[in-house]
Amino acid sequence: MSTQPDLLYSEEEEALRAAVRDLLTDHCDAAGVIARTETDTPHDRSLWKALTDGMGLAGLLVPEDRGGQGATHREAAVVLEELGRAVAPVPYLTSAVVATEALLAFEDAGELVDALASGRTVGALAVGLHTAPGAAFTTVRLEDGALHGELTGIADAAAADVLLVPADDGGLYAVEAGAVTVTPQTSLDLTRPLARVALDGAPGRRLGDAGPAVRRALRAGAGLLASEQLGVADWCLTGTVRHLKDRKQFNRPVGGFQALKHRLAQLWLEVVHLRAAARAAADALATGEDTDVTVTVAQAYAASVAVRAAEEALQLHGGTGMTWEHPVHLYLKRAKADSIAYGTAGAHREALAALVDLRAP
Template sequence: MTDPNLLYTDVEDELRASVRDLLADRADAAAVLARCEQDEPYDLDLWRTLAVDLGATSLHVPEEFGGQGAGFRETAVVAEELGYRVAPVPFLGSAVLATTALLSVVDDQHARKALARLTSGSATGALAVPLSALPGSPLPAIRVEGDTLVGTIRSVADAAVADFLVVPADGALYLVEASAARIEPVVSLDLTRPVADVTFDHAAAVRPAGSTESAVDSALLAGAGILAAEQVGVAQWCLTTTIDYLKQRYQFGRQVGSFQSLKHRLADLWQELVSARAAARYAADTLTTGSDDVRVAVAVAQSLCASVAVHAAEECVQMHGGIGMTWEHPAHLYLKRAKADEIAMGSPARHRAALAALVDLQA
């Protein structure tokens, strides 16, 4: 096994710059806040630009299947930048979860056609599992009756804008057009990543040949690893924005950022962020290389990065004082994303429990 490289490559830096410039122009704080007040929280124009113009939604898909032929390291870079802006696009549900599940069964023609729709940007998909699903954990039971599916899955990320659904049922994967299911948006803490309940009432479904439960597990494992990179982006924005604010804010004739107690809190947060970034980078690297250490790496990254993102968001709100509690300031969006991400793909406690078993650590 080769030693992991946690540094960003020149190609990754160039990718980051392209995505960052696009988001700075199209998903600044004012734009995201304004969209949260609209009936359509998703920015589908931005999503199409990411998918079609930048090809940022198919980075880990091999070129032979219409992707960019890169890896999860590059996908993680995009997720980090999207987290930095809490961009309201269905990246996790479509580009990570649904796409990775389909890659596991890509030998089937139905799966290849569905994957081609995602990689070309002509369609958006969603993996029909609860947002809180942990890799390897049991999923809600969906009945298979002939060529149809029956049952309900709650709190599915990005289902509201999906053109089709990848549905785990009876130990296999099924493809269902979104129009054949009943998708009901529910109140979500995170205004920038809505969830929905999905109900199948004898919905017509196609089963790709050779599809197994391992496809879902692979998708959830990748989702948890990439989510860690997103959480690093959330934490980075909170730290950067807080430092900038404390440099401008004066109290008792002094720059607030000069107070020793605040310096210590910021230093502690910076140290946490450095550790979280290293863990997230290692998880992305193991996903790319297929390392035997991938499950340990993802569990470590998720248990750490989720907590760091929440801490960073809480400190951001507190250190902004009164303005941090207002709707007009975007700090609340980051706190909500951090808290929602904390239970997404498994809570830190569940990942630590899984990690203990992986490294044979007795309770």
């Protein structure tokens, strides 16, 4: 018998949020993130080490008997909210969630699961970031025991130590990053770079059937992406309200103008709704209750709210918001890139229609 999900944050989740936010405040300032995007190494290795070695966050989804923290998707969602608020350039979603979920589908992937749970190893599922749960994905060719082919749009491949590569024999293979060629692709979101992965006779270890593992991983990625989008939207709303309280025109705060109050009130309402949808998706992933429907609902709604929040922030910051030095452009790019990650809102609405048997005539 199903029970109503508890969407409120527990004391433990709030304590986790406070700890992650404190760490990000100290180690992930906006100026540093912007400066890093202008280099060839956008990923922040020292921040990743602090999150994983220092706090053990890479292993939240891994059961204790498999070397992890034995937490749930609810705790991982809180972490992703905070990482979204800071547009932190770390491969948490791609490694600690998506790649880890794929590995957890296999009983004999213990060594790799342990490595990812510790954060010592960064993993990446070699499936295009745009791929929705249940959608077809590109495979490489298995020939004489080696892998050949090219995969594009792989998020955080440049930071990965091991790639989980689907092949045309239906298997998912663990491939060391040193055995492939990773070429950066132009990416709108400079804090989550994409890459082309070329395999030319690369050796790989077959883990098991790719289909169920990839679907599981992409579903978790889509569901928890909503929490990252919530973090982005919440930062945009909070930062804009703060700016409009401080900014003055005609000797009065700009935030006092009624037209702007209405825009902010509408945005606040949408962010509240997004929080409910994101929390529901995290809870559904944690409990296994109505997971497909709840995740799909969250992703059908999240993208538009995050993008609108970032667009409003950009506009309402005025000329300041148009500068490279102000971080709002990072949030707009992350929101736009997230809007097509793990399936577009339109793809999720179509999937939802099939799930609840309400297809268009």
